[in-house]
Amino acid sequence: MLQSMWNYIKKHPGKYIFGGMTAVFTSILYIFPNYIIQLFIDDIVTSRLTQDVLGRYLFFLFILMILIYAGDVTWLRILFGESYQFQKELRQTGFKSLLGFRASFYETFRSGDLMTRMTSDIDTIGMLLGYGLMIILGDGALLLSFLAVMIFTISWQVTLVSLIPLLIFGVIIYFLSKEVDKRYDAIRDSVAELSNEVLEVVDGVRVMRAYGRKDLEQKRFQEKTQKVVDKANHLAIVNGLFGQIAKAFGGLSIAIGLMYCSYLVNLGQLSVGKLVSFQLYLAMLNGTIWGMTEIVVIYQQGKVSFEKLNNLIKANDLMEADGHLTLDSIESIEFQDYSFKYKEDDKETIKNLNFTLQRGETLGIVGKTGSGKTTIIRQLLRQYPISGTGTIILNGRDIHEYQRENLEAMIGYVPQEHILFSQTVKYNILFGNSEANEEEQLPQAIENAAFTKDLERMSEGLKTLIGEKGVSISGGQKQRVSIARALIKEPELLILDDSLSAVDAKTERAIITNIQSIRGDKTNIIVTHRLSAVNQADMIIVVDDGRIVESGSPKELLANEGWYYEQFNKQKSEGGAENENIH
């Protein structure tokens, strides 16, 4: 952690050198008011105080006050400004890592935990570079200057003796700091748990109400907030000890100093003015040492937070190294004896897949729920590291030889759970292709996704805000906005993963017909439970328990009289499937 802070400081040497010098200069100025008071008292004791001299002392005190104020404002502004800048850089680095991670990473980190790392942990680290450095620079410089003045202008023996309790105090603080570390770690974990709870409740509030679980959730939430309070109290006990011990040892050091000074005054070896100013220095020294103990707490908390953030930034989602080849088009996709297993599972989810898809063809993937259809799609999207056997060949080369980002740019993916942003309809569609022409491509994509009529009914049209800040749109509308987003990208490969489940059969037919007519020689993969969505496909594979159990054109599969044939007839009798125009 210190290394990364040091690296930041080294990047801005000018500001830190100027800030540091101003801090030291200002700290030295703090000595002078005490010195003036010392002269003032000695003048009273020796009856040398005149109105003139008093006026001069007051004038100097006034000037010192202004200089100290200006100095403190200058260096503190630099320090805190840079601390916010440092936080900004950490957030950007963290966010960049988040964007780079794959599905497997998000399955191990919970959202609340990620939020805590990106928000309060970074605040805590920033506090160390801002407030922490302020204490080190300000109080450190004060401490050194007070010590120097006490040793050289008053008495080094008195200074040493008075400091003994403070040294013992330092040792105690060192051991207490370890406890702070543990207890702070526990607090931030319980805060992360609380954030998870809030996110889950916000996400599932409708289901929660429908199941009458409001009171139960309230109770669970109360328990979690109570846990945070308990952990905070647990930490406060140790933090509180710091203050009490500091006061006790500080008092002891003032008492020792006072006794020793009085003894020297009696012997005539110390003036009364020096005794008073020594006590003032000692009191101020205590203040700075108290500040230095705070740095222990801030440091320990910063260390815990930094480790958490670093775990995120350095997290390895175990993806294989990126490939080097670039893609301009997708000519063919071939699965060769391909098997894949999720990290947590002990057996393979998809097994020995063999199929080929040529440019311009449409592949339908069907099968029972949980049979592995989405898992096949995830392999093409390279959401998981290689953990299976066999190969996926793209344009004659292993898929892993291609640059991931380049491959992603070729694919238009409509996932099962439709993720839309809390923005306008237009923003969500143009998200697929920000350079798309708004006069032509945008309305075309909307039309092809059969969303034009829905849009006309929306009061603000394309500017309608959807999601959190705007209107809630239906599941079927969400699906079509997502499809329009993929279509506007005009991708080489379009993947619809059960993306038509919430639209009626007529709308589904319209979308499929549109896709087939506009996609020309581009490739499509349609995963579906409704067989009518793939009755125009060039090839269909039927997946069962991760294996391809049937494959061929819709006509061939009907002739096979297997699972496809059964389902087709079942759906037809239920009025769902359309058997017209079967290939």
Ligand SMILES: Nc1ncnc2c1ncn2[C@@H]1O[C@H](COP(=O)(O)OP(=O)(O)OP(=O)(O)O)[C@@H](O)[C@H]1O
């Ligand atoms: N991230 C994951 N980690 C571990 N197992 C997973 C993961 N995702 C899916 N599975 C398991 O893999 C199997 C296949 O899931 P998959 O989502 O590919 O099926 P599917 O055919 O698309 O199902 P559906 O039709 O219901 O969408 C299931 O048993 C599922 O529990």
